[in-house]
Amino acid sequence: MAALFVLARSTEHLHPLIGFVRAFAEAAMVGGLADWFAVTALFRHPLGLSIPHTAIIPRNKDRIGDTLALFLRDNFLTPAVVARRMHKLDVASAAGRFLASPAIGDGRLRQGASRLVADILEALDQERLGGMVKAGLRQRIRALNIAPLLGQALEAAMKDGRHRPLIDGVVKWAAKTLDANEHLIRDMVHQRAGRIMRWTGLDENLANAIISGLDKLIGEMASDPAHPLRATAEEGLAKLAADLQSSRRMQDRVARVRDELLDNPAMQRWIDGLWEQARAGLLRAARDPDAAMAGRFGEALRQLGATLQGDARLRVMINRFARRTAVGTAASYGDGIVRLVSETVRGWDADTVTGRLENAVGRDLQYIRINGTLVGGLVGVILHAAAMFL
Incomplete structure (x- = not known):
């Protein structure tokens, strides 16, 4: 605009319309300089001069952050x-x-x-x-009162008859244990029998009677679901379920067993392995989500x-x-x-704030200067025309 003004000013005498070009260039210089000053004053002192009410953003950095x-x-x-x-x-x-x-x-x-x-x-x-x-x-396991849960699970299992296979398993285990340990029963009877019973062989007969009686009892329990001993076992299980849910003493005993298990080194190793497996599984799933x-x-x-x-x-x-x-x-x-935002902005130096804001809106600032130049030039043309016709 300055070059155009000099050119128009030196050739204005050649034609009246060149006066409009001169007026446009003159007013455009003023408008461009005014907008340059206004935009620059937002971020710094124009030409380094400490003019009042300039460098607005650096001076008001803390207030802007707040x-x-x-x-x-x-x-x-x-x-x-x-x-x-x-x-x-x-x-x-x-x-x-x-x-x-x-x-x-x-x-x-x-x-x-x-x-x-x-x-x-x-x-x-x-x-x-x-x-x-x-x-x-x-910590979550220790805080869990598992006794009532065990009692409820046992009670529900007994209502559905799911406890019977457990009793059957105990009976079968007893039969196998008796077969495998007949010699222990015979040795026990022989050691505790008197000399007369040993001499007469009655100790052997007594051992046979004991083994035969136990074998018969186990066989009857295995074949008769309504056997009295089975009923006694079911009564014991029902009482255990009730005690687990209502007896403070039983709950304390279960809690002590729970704590002893948690303090056991084998349980510690199991929990360690559980965590490692879970972490490895998470990493596999994260690295290959399609496979997961x-x-x-x-x-x-x-x-x-x-x-x-x-x-x-x-x-x-x-x-x-x-x-x-x-x-x-x-x-x-x-x-x-809110405090984080305010303190972060307060922690920035003035140059950082100025640079970030100016970079964010830099292109629009250029258009402001260009628009100011064009608007100033148009105003100059209007004023020149008004001066000619008045």
């Missing part, structure tokens, strides 16, 4: 706003569609999520993570997705849970997020 943080809190992180926005989202249906058809979008979402999960699992401190998982598992989705796990996920899409009550429940979780997160951590 204002941005308050804007986030008032418009995004209040429980009411989060609840209103979450009310419009159908999280359950979206999850159901993804699980039912995980290959949507060429599988890129699934692949990206899988890589992220695998990277997180491998990056975490496995000793610490494994210790936390195993400690949490043991092709197995039973994938079929279970697809069934879950179909259920989420077809069960309206389940969708309502899951969406309500997601909404409450988001609202609770906003209520609990909204102020913390």
Whole structure:
């Protein structure tokens, strides 16, 4: 515009219309310089001169950060706003569609999520993570009162008659044990018999009678489901089920057995192996999601997705849970997020803030300068025309 102004000013005498070009160039220079000054004053001192009300962003960096943080809190992180926005989202249906058809979008979402999960699992401190998982598992088991659960399971099994195979197994085990240990019974009777019984051979007869009687008793129990000893065993099981559910003393005994099992080194090794298997399985599934989705796990996920899409009550429940979780997160951590934004901006130096904002809107700033130049030139043409005709 300056070159055009010089050219038009030097040739203005050749034709009256060149006066309009001169007026356009003159006003365009003023408009361009004014917009250059205004835009530059946002980010720094024009020409390095400390003119009042320039370098606005560097001087007000902290206030901008606080204002941005308050804007986030008032418009995004209040429980009411989060609840209103979450009310419009159908999280359950979206999850159901993804699980039912995980290959949507060429599988890129699934692949990206899988890589992220695998990277997180491998990056975490496995000793610490494994210790936390195993400690949490043991803590949950210790806090579980398993005696009533065992009692309820035993009671339900007896109602359905599922305890009878157990008694049959005990009877068969007793028969095999008796056959394998006849010599022990004979030795016991022989050692405890008197000299007279040994001399007369009555100890052998007594041992045979004992073995025969036990064998007959076991055989009768095996063939007669209504045998009195079976009924006694069932009564004992029923009492055990009741005690497990109602007897504090029995529950304490079961708890002590539970704690002893958890403290046993063999149980510790089993829990360690369980964690390693679970971690290895997660890593395999994360590294190869297609293989994981092709197995039973994938079929279970697809069934879950179909259920989420077809069960309206389940969708309502899951969406309500997601909404409450988001609202609770906003209520609990909204102020913390606001402080994080404000403190982060305060921690930036002025040059960092200026550079980031200027890079973000740099192209629009150029158009502002160009538009100011053109608008100024048009105003100059109008003013020149008005001066000629007035």
